[in-house]
Amino acid sequence: MTTDRVAGIGLALFALIILEESWRLRLPLGTMAMPGPAYVPALLAGALVVSGVLIAAQGARAPRLGAVGWGEWRHAVAILAVCAFIALGLERLGYRLTMSLACAFLLVGIERKSLVTALVVAASIAVGTHYLFDTLLRVQLPRGAFGL
Amino acid sequence: MLETLGNLGAGFSVALSPPILFYAFVGCVIGTLVGVLPGVGPLAGISLLLPATFGLDATRAIVMLAGIYYGAMYGGSTTSILMRIPGEAASVMTCIDGYAMARKGRAGAALAIAAVGSYVAGTGSIVGLMALAPPLATFALRFGPPEYTALYVLGLLVLAYMSSGSMVKSLAMAALGLLLGMVGIDQMTGYFRYAYGVVELGDGLGVVPVAVGLFGVAEILASAGQPAPPEVIKPRMRELLPTRQEWRESGWPIARGTVLGFLIGILPGSAHIIASFVSYAVEKRWSRHPEQFGHGAVAGVAGPESANNSATSGAMVPMLALGVPSGPIPAVMLAAIMVHGVAPGPLLIQQQPQLFWGFIASMYVGNVMLLILNLPLVGLFVNILRVPYPYLYPAILIFATLGVYAVNNSVVDVWIMLVTGLLGWLLRKLDFETAPVVLGVVLAPLLELSLRQSLAMSDGHYGIFVQRPIAATLLAAGAALVLLNLYSFVRRGLDWRAKLALAEKGEAQ
Numbered sequence: 001m002t003t004d005r006v007a008g009i010g011l012a013l014f015a016l017i018i019l020e021e022s023w024r025l026r027l028p029l030g031t032m033a034m035p036g037p038a039y040v041p042a043l044l045a046g047a048l049v050v051s052g053v054l055i056a057a058q059g060a061r062a063p064r065l066g067a068v069g070w071g072e073w074r075h076a077v078a079i080l081a082v083c084a085f086i087a088l089g090l091e092r093l094g095y096r097l098t099m100s101l102a103c104a105f106l107l108v109g110i111e112r113k114s115l116v117t118a119l120v121v122a123a124s125i126a127v128g129t130h131y132l133f134d135t136l137l138r139v140q141l142p143r144g145a146f147g148l
Numbered sequence: 149m150l151e152t153l154g155n156l157g158a159g160f161s162v163a164l165s166p167p168i169l170f171y172a173f174v175g176c177v178i179g180t181l182v183g184v185l186p187g188v189g190p191l192a193g194i195s196l197l198l199p200a201t202f203g204l205d206a207t208r209a210i211v212m213l214a215g216i217y218y219g220a221m222y223g224g225s226t227t228s229i230l231m232r233i234p235g236e237a238a239s240v241m242t243c244i245d246g247y248a249m250a251r252k253g254r255a256g257a258a259l260a261i262a263a264v265g266s267y268v269a270g271t272g273s274i275v276g277l278m279a280l281a282p283p284l285a286t287f288a289l290r291f292g293p294p295e296y297t298a299l300y301v302l303g304l305l306v307l308a309y310m311s312s313g314s315m316v317k318s319l320a321m322a323a324l325g326l327l328l329g330m331v332g333i334d335q336m337t338g339y340f341r342y343a344y345g346v347v348e349l350g351d352g353l354g355v356v357p358v359a360v361g362l363f364g365v366a367e368i369l370a371s372a373g374q375p376a377p378p379e380v381i382k383p384r385m386r387e388l389l390p391t392r393q394e395w396r397e398s399g400w401p402i403a404r405g406t407v408l409g410f411l412i413g414i415l416p417g418s419a420h421i422i423a424s425f426v427s428y429a430v431e432k433r434w435s436r437h438p439e440q441f442g443h444g445a446v447a448g449v450a451g452p453e454s455a456n457n458s459a460t461s462g463a464m465v466p467m468l469a470l471g472v473p474s475g476p477i478p479a480v481m482l483a484a485i486m487v488h489g490v491a492p493g494p495l496l497i498q499q500q501p502q503l504f505w506g507f508i509a510s511m512y513v514g515n516v517m518l519l520i521l522n523l524p525l526v527g528l529f530v531n532i533l534r535v536p537y538p539y540l541y542p543a544i545l546i547f548a549t550l551g552v553y554a555v556n557n558s559v560v561d562v563w564i565m566l567v568t569g570l571l572g573w574l575l576r577k578l579d580f581e582t583a584p585v586v587l588g589v590v591l592a593p594l595l596e597l598s599l600r601q602s603l604a605m606s607d608g609h610y611g612i613f614v615q616r617p618i619a620a621t622l623l624a625a626g627a628a629l630v631l632l633n634l635y636s637f638v639r640r641g642l643d644w645r646a647k648l649a650l651a652e653k654g655e656a657q
Binding site for chain 1: 197200203314316317319320323324326327330334336337339340341342365368369370371372373538539541542543545546547549550553554557559562563565566569570573575577578579580595596599600603604607608609
């Protein structure tokens with residue numbers, strides 16, 4: 001499969017999901033003269049299906065999916081996992097603890113930095129940004145269950 | 149005229165007072181940092197610092213926030229030129245030719261042209277803001293839903309027109325962005341759309357988490373694991389002076405960018421982003437050497453950088469003259485002065501002359517400060533980017549998350565950033581541009597609302613778009629762009645047919 005074929009099929013599928021969701025939510029389509037809440041999304045989804053099919057149809061000469069180079073995928077998955085951890089932990093654990101843990105994990109787990117350096121850098125970034133934004137600039141940041 | 153000059157003089161007496169100078173300087177420094185750091189845009193920066201202004205008076209608050217706004221426009225060009233990472237969304241176009249210039253050893257010249265262009269545009273547009281605010285604001289008042297619909301359609305057509313790669317891909321990305329912009333409560337009927345039960349999505353996908361995800365997080369995902377991290381091209385002081393040829397090539401693009409940016413800035417939407425897109429398209433179209441675009445064209449840096457700076461002043465016109473914010477950033481700034489009991493609206497200039505003229509004068513002063521900050525001191529700001537990438541990207545990720553979270557104090561925005569970051573990374577891998585997605589998200593709710601309002605006004609007759617002169621003119625401009633595109637397509641087709649004919653001829657021989 002080429003990159004364009006994968007992308008074209010993906011875009012068309014996304015558009016079909018939007019159409020299915022419009023139908024499932026029973027959003028009124030309305031008329032051309034009086035468009036309902038599903039009218040413009042349906043038009044756009046239709047356009048995206050057509051574009052997706054065109055991209056896939058013309059995509060024979062695009063590079064193959066494997067040839068793009070996915071060497072950084074482990075880093076990418078780890079960074080996304082860290083983002084998910086931040087989203088889950090921010091209001092539960094508090095800003096400073098969540099960010100310290102996230103930053104330390106990136107530095108030790110992904111970048112293979114020494115534990116001491118990582119902990120110092122992580123704590124400095126978390127405490128420093130907290131002091132700057134929460135204390136000095138009065139941007140309220142979550143403290144979580146531990147008051148951190 | 150004399151009255152205006154007198155008011156401006158009074159404004160300078162306010163702007164040059166030490167406390168106002170201090171807050172303008174703080175705003176400019178923070179704005180430059182916000183612009184330099186990828187993933188933290190002016191909206192996130194201003195939103196982060198909004199609570200910090202509650203302890204100041206209205207003039208100091210707005211002077212500082214405006215400094216962040218136009219400071220970010222200046223600073224955004226630095227990472228675009230030196231790293232090919234847009235510091236903020238309006239610098240996306242600068243990445244293309246700015247980085248290409250840097251690769252050719254003209255990084256210093258690109259930075260100087262961006263800074264001087266920003267300064268000229270910033271200063272020139274303030275003159276425009278001062279002199280033309282009342283009549284232009286009156287003109288913008290004549291815009292109803294059909295005019296706005298036509299304007300947004302024109303914006304999308306410009307986007308498709310300027311596409312250098314596959315036009316189908318560009319349109320698909322715009323459609324994807326528009327679809328993402330449909331998430332949330334339908335403003336006409338109150339229906340909840342595509343939110344999958346997440347109440348926080350009622351207001352739609354925020355532009356900040358989408359832009360930070362698509363540009364900031366996607367960039368981190370793409371570069372964090374690379375054996376060689378993104379190269380920071382280091383400009384030297386002596387390289388900062390552009391050649392005579394480069395100055396000549398940047399003169400008209402700066403002038404056009406200033407006028408274009410100011411005019412687009414007055415109109416609603418993320419004007420500074422749209423202005424840089426449109427300016428790039430115009431420069432590419434008007435250039436005698438369009439083939440140089442993408443390979444280090446000076447006009448590709450000068451035009452968009454001037455336009456995005458000029459648009460920041462343009463955006464102040466409806467905000468100050470009418471009390472109507474033209475986008476999310478002026479809305480936050482308006483909120484900052486309302487906290488202090490200042491009522492925005494047409495009477496603001498009469499009732500708060502100190503605030504209005506002090507603010508105008510502070511913008512002149514701020515632009516001088518930024519020129520100083522962004523030329524001789526560019527090395528200082530670039531040092532931030534010289535921190536080893538394994539240490540830099542966790543810090544950027546934390547800043548980006550902090551900025552995204554602080555806009556609404558919502559974890560949902562962090563999730564949106566995560567998902568759009570993954571989407572942006574995949575799209576980059578598959579060779580799709582992500583800038584049209586952001587433009588689509590910005591325009592979607594505005595376009596849909598104005599279209600349906602127009603049809604409600606006309607009892608469902610589409611003739612309303614051609615009966616009103618402004619809407620008809622804008623649509624005619626859009627149609628002209630489509631025709632120009634078709635013309636290019638046909639010409640390319642003829643070339644292709646001619647080549648085929650030649651090939652056939654060769655075979656026959």
